[in-house]
Amino acid sequence: MALWRIRATVDDRPGYLSVLTASLALRSVNILAVQVHTTEEGAVDDFLVDAPDALTEADVMAAVLKGRGRDAFVTRAEAQGLADQPTRALALAGRLVHEPDTLGEALVALLDATDVRWRPRSGAESPGFHGGRMTLADPAGGAYEVLRALPAFTPAEYARAQALVEVAGAVVRQQREQVTVLLADGAEVVLRPATTDDLAAVRELHDSCSTGTLRQRYLSASVPGDPRLRQLLEPAGGVTLLATTPAGALVAMANLITEGDLGEVAVLVEDDWQRRGLGTALLRRLHAHAERSGFAAVVAHTGAGNVAMLRTLRRLGAGSIERDGALVTVTVPAAGRQVGDETPATHG
Known part of the structure; x- marks a missing residue:
């Protein structure tokens, strides 16, 4: 038996495909796979078939034409063609x-x-x-x-x-978008966008962080499960950045999540990598991404005791800081904008 690839156009009407397959069957041609492509000229049928060794290209073509196929193409196929x-x-x-x-x-x-x-x-x-x-x-x-x-x-x-x-x-x-950043103490980290393939590494990052660090990031003792982490890795309309060592170990994650014309930012840095400028580098890149994407501002919700985060947000240009008990909300406008700005109307 030999593999052949056949392509032919038939009228896109009930029964015409069966006429073609019946004509092939009369020649002992076994259809292994078929795809139908709808076009303006009709239905283009693409077959991968197994035919008797004695059958020539002319024989296969004749069977196609007898089955009312037109604009026919017939050629020998390789074994890899068995994959659809x-x-x-x-x-x-x-x-x-x-x-x-x-x-x-x-x-x-x-x-x-x-x-x-x-x-x-x-x-x-x-x-x-x-x-x-x-x-x-x-x-x-x-x-x-x-x-x-x-x-x-x-x-x-x-x-x-x-x-x-x-x-x-x-x-x-x-x-x-992948960049290498040199921290103040001479350590190098690679910053890059996250994908859902990073889920296992992100879970390990969470497992390696202390309870206090996780509480600062999520404002509670509750850590998100895998479904929520997948959403954080590729947020709709936003971006998540990861920081890894040159060897590939994940040491930090920063999220920018869309909320209307605002972007909510949050950062998780492994304990041993805190107070080294890594969180600042991540927040600066998220803020720049928000500006390029047309956000009015970025917003961060953090605990009143998270002094390092509050200091970094002030350096970025915090426009407003609101406190509600132990929760502090900081808004950092995009460059050249104030929160609440609207695009002025233009008249021709």
Whole structure:
């Protein structure tokens, strides 16, 4: 038996796919996988089949045409084709998380392309596909041109390819946001955005902190469970920064969580790394992120006895400090703004 890949368009009407599969069955062709792509021209059926060794390409093509398939494409397939396209796409996305510079190879593997080129994007050209040519927008600027002879690209393939480009772009952006900071005592730490993959390390960070440190961060003896920590690692509309040693040990976490046009900030620093300037470095980066994102201000809720946190917030430019018993709320406006400012209306 031999593996073949078949692609053909049939009328998008009830029963037409069964006519095609019946025609293949008459030739003892076993269908291993099928995907249906809806297009304006009809339903594009993509098959991976196992056929008798005696069957030639012409025989397979004849069976497709007899089954009312048109614009047919038939070629021999390799064993790796046994993985369906969504599975292949997920596997390639996982690879890009660790190796974003292999995007070109990933697109070739996903689309069976003959060539992938990056080039500056022309203002007159829009992302899309036509026949065997696909243009993918690069979030960092420019575009990827993907070419193959046959078969023509489908909407589903375009969507998967664009998703891979965006995954690679997101990883590159995250890597660019990683910085190494030299603390006042000469120690180096790496600051980077968090992802949900950091959950285990964040849990270990919490386990290594004293009860007093955790109480300062969460204002209670209650420590969040894993579901809440996952939300903190990738907050909607905000950001979480992690601080690690050059060896990779996690020693601090800082969160910026969206509250309307305000961002609530909070910091957790392992006991041995406190009073070394690490919390200040994290808060400064969160404040800068809030300014770039258009927040009116950042707000921090802390205990009245957390002198180090209050001192740092004053250095950042605290606009107001409100005390309610043992709880202190500090508001730090974004640069050039006052809390409550509204964007002035413009008239043409």
